[in-house]
Amino acid sequence: MKKKQVPSMVKDQRLVKKRRDQIVKAAVQLFNQKGYHKTTTREVAQQSGFSIGTLYEYIGSKEDILYLVCDSVYDEVVENWAQLRDENLHGLDRLKQVIEAYFRVVHDLQDEVLVMYQETKSLSGEALNYVLEKELKMKAMFEKELQKGIDEGYLHLSKEEMELACHNILVAGHMWTFRRWVIQREYTIDQYCELQLRQLLEGFKIDTNVQTNLG
The missing domain is CATH 1.10.10.60 (Homeodomain-like)
Incomplete structure (x- = not known):
């Protein structure tokens, strides 16, 4: 890169x-x-x-300004994320804290993150490829954490499921800024972190008996 x-x-x-x-x-x-x-x-x-x-x-050029914005925001997100992560945690507690720390960084830098994702498409060539590679590096950080969970035996995901889970986590963070006009009226950042973690890690709670009866 x-x-x-x-x-x-x-x-x-x-x-x-x-x-x-x-x-x-x-x-x-x-x-x-x-x-x-x-x-x-x-x-x-x-x-x-x-x-x-x-x-x-x-x-x-003007595009240089946008490139500097995107490059700077990615670096700031990653640096702040690293500062919020608790390296003393292990297992599922660590995974939860890593995801929550990411959500809280997006909350702290929501104006910057919003600009970055809305305007990246206006970059071209080398600059665009560089910024997109940084996005993939963030996804790889979640892959690393999920793989730890698989290796430790408390997560059971296929490769395809793990890839999609990483995208879901990233998008859940983005949603706090992209849909803030409504999301932030309905939830505090604490509530958002708690509910997103529950849905990401536990899914929907489905009563199979009710489902069978309805079927």
Whole structure:
């Protein structure tokens, strides 16, 4: 997975990081309000606190801004997720905590996550492939945790079931932001974590006797 090289006229890497962090923060706010395509680079520069000329000292194009946003958000999600995970837990308790930590990171970064998933499609070529590879790396982290459960004997999943379970976990996290206009009116993040974990790990509770009688 090769990282895209975003051009910069500035050689001081500490300054580059500082300015790009400002650009990302400003872009997330504007992309949430207006969308990527309706936001201009001049607006991003103004929101960042410097001129359009200064902006172009740190990027080469508008798409570079979106790439920096997606790259930065993925890194922040993974870093914060790692900080929330309790490495002292084992077995099913660990699996539950890993999933819950992911949901809580999405909650903390919901504006950034929403922009990332809504606007990734506007990237092209190398940048798009890089970002999609990062998504697969997140899926692989859940695969690793589920495989531990299989190896320890408390999970029983085929390869196909495990793959789908990883997608379900990722999408359950996304839903907290994509459908927040209704989900967050109905549930707190604590309730959401509890109920999602129950459904993901236990499924629906079905009374087979009732089902047979209805059939």
